[in-house]
Amino acid sequence: MSARDPGMGHSITRTMLAAVLAVVVVGAGATWWQVVDAQRLTSSPDDAANIAAGRRVVRGVIRDRDGRTLAASRRDENGEPYRVYPGEAMSGVIGYASRRYGSAGIERTFDAELTGVRDPDPIQDILDHLDPSRRTKGNELHTSLSLPLQRLAVAQLGKDAGAIVMLDPRTGEVLVDASTPTYDPNLIADPTADPDYFASLREDPAAPLLPRATLGLYTPGSVFKIVTAIAALGSGAITPETRYAEQPPAEKTGLLVDGYRVRDGHHDFTQPEPLALAEATEVSCNIFYALAGLATGGAELVAWAASLGFGAPIPYDLPTETSQVTDGSGNAPGGFVDRVELANAAYGQGEVIVTPIQMALVAAAVANDGVIMRPRVVTAVVSPDGSVSPRPAEVWLRPFGLDVARPVREAMTLAVEGEYGPLFTSGAKVPGVLTAGKSGTAEIGGDGEPHSWFIGFAPADDPQVAIAVVVENGGSGASRAAPIAGRMMRAFFAQAAK
């Protein structure tokens, strides 16, 4: 003892205290994963226990709106079930469920229902958890999707990458949720298929595994003018009669905003009269919308977009990306950098990026008099014993009233049915049906061809269907997206007539 000087006892005690503290932190970590966050992890489709149960349990069938099979189960030679799908068209929305690669799409978000891990009946749910061996068969899903319309959508997009969303604005039922390029889910789910297929999909630069309709983010171009129109009318910044005297001369020289010139000049035939909302929408006047956006102000534009669902994921049956009006990096109202960015955003350029489903919901909002129904694919969960748990229509947002809906609807109708409108929306009109819509040609910078956009609905006086189409690098809105939308809506009415 004598050889030891007194200093070390103290530092040893402190070292021990530090160790106790470290063990408390690690113990708290264990408590977090094992108790606090355990529920989320154990009900996830990535959980090994759920994947293992999925090998035993026969997943429920997924059906389209007319009862056609979108996903079914077969057994391999070992008696273990695996999934089969009717081709590639539904790959972006239904996804896949594979023993080896996990799951995606509706197969993933409704994994608990499809494997019976979660039962729509709460009492049954508790019984199932007490005795997991009770579960041998999952629940069936009924969806609002239409297999023929979805196949048509994929065929229309052809070799191009893009997305089409088509829904019933009155109920929020989604009929088409198509993304291209597609992939063959059968080659992922089939246990005997080539294992290189999935790896090649993951590495493919065209990103076929990306469901563009919900997770794709695009510059919208002129289809965003509908959002600006709603914000400008809703905030009282303009009326349907507002005209800007500086608009006609600016068509030639460009509109000077803080030293930057907003260019237009693609509708010489309207000079020299100033345009009001409906005519400006018909000829897709950038100058009018830049002025309307500046009059509305950045904060109001962002707030009105948020009331339409921008700025947060959409409560859809699939995960969605967040659409934005600006990246919020600036200090001007709403997060814009300056008035130039605001003026560009007002006609869908600047830092505006959107998902196709968000733009379909903008069209649906106008069609449904300012009421946005929660979009959904799954309309009912049917248990193995046949009992049906419907997922009814519900209102998601009520951003505006008839005072806004009516003039915007008239403007969009003029854009398809008017004298000049068809120059920009050729082919969107459904013969014999009053059609409303707006095309967009989204400049993406660099040498790339612009993205071709169209959003719309029909019949304009009694809307039954709303649509958004985007074709990546498809050129002008009129050249690709508008005719696709027209053919899709035509097919919808042809089918409804049957």
Added chain:
Amino acid sequence: MTAAAAVAPRGLARIRPRLRRREAVLLVLVYVVLAVGGLSLGMTRTGEATVAGWQLLVTYGLALAFVHLAQTLAGRRTDQVLLPAVGMLGGLGLLVMIRLPQDLVTQDVGSLELGLAELQTLWLCLGLGVVGVLAVAVRSDTWLRMYKYTWAFAGLALLALTFVFGIDQGGARLTLVVGPFSGQPSELLKVILVVFLAGYLAEYRPLLASERTTLGPVRLPPLPYLAPMLAMVALGMGVVVVQRDLGAALLFYVVFLAMLYIATGRAAWVGLGVALGAIAAVALFLAFPHVRDRVSVWLDPFADPLGAGFQIVQALHAFARGGLFGVGLGAGLPEIAGRLPVPAVHTDFPLAAIGEEMGLATVLGVLGLYLVVLERGLRIAAAAADPFRTLLAAGLALVVGVQALVIAGGDLRIIPLTGITLPFVSYGGSSILANALVAGLLLALSDRGIEPPPPPRTRGPIMRALRGRGT
């Protein structure tokens, strides 16, 4: 005096058996836990009241009893809590190895093909042999004390050998193969490092604790003595660069800082060390993609749950499935396509297996056991006769405690995951034997009957060389 005692050799006549009641009681507790665990696993497996792997559990129990008896008969007055604590950890690890698929590791020994649990039993018994021999036979520390530079060079040689002859496994050069034997040198290196540091710090601590340099507001010891510290940072980074072994680097560095703090009592040293370590960490992060990958997986493993994040995500799911009391031994770890959900569960993630099948309660118990080992080690350090023994005991205990915290923290996503073992629990000969070395030395050091230390030397060879003349 009886005739038998009269013929006994002179040396042995002085050794009197001494009862170790506390150790015996605690060991019985270990046996109860092992028996209940084996029974639970057997019932899950067969549905009947059988003990799974009973031959292995009995073998292990006998080896523990042997170490207890050897110390009792030798009359050593060594610590009585350390062996049961280490024995419990080893036993829980063995239960996990019995429960896991046996073909995770196989080795042919002659005509026998041994599986995971059999090999682990073999390693544990060899390890307990090491513990027993050290606890009974080591009665002097001169062989550690006098040759610290020899040990340091041995460590560096080991590192160099690994660099030249090492085999890359999973992106890390951790394994050294010599003839039929293979091992992970960093496990042995950590013990050598502690021996060297104890010797170095014991000799220079009066100088290191003085304040002769001021750096702005920071008062530091004389600058020449910063050299070993910088050398340690370099060694840590060398381990990362050469072996790509982040866990060992972190372990070495934290143990070094803790020993430096214990030796000098100066928090400024720790502050400076943490700052230097942080700079080194940033440099490594920028320079090496594998370090960046580790960090990004740590920050968001769920970003790529099927790719880079697979192992940690599956481990977190395993912890979550376990809940408070676990799903029961043998009832968890659902296999997907015949494979365990958590890759490398037997080496890197035994804690996840324990968490799933025996619950949060057992995980906290395991963490508590490491705290017990650390507390006993630091208690031995505080009671030691001179600075060298204090630092040696503290360093040995810290090596076990810090390693457990580094891998447990990695398993639970508190810090980035590193591929080091959970001491006494993980599968592996190098790990078990190196940690047995630590436990055995700690036991030997805990005996008050150990030979008194030599008279302290105030100046070592480096000091003499620096001053250009001998003393």
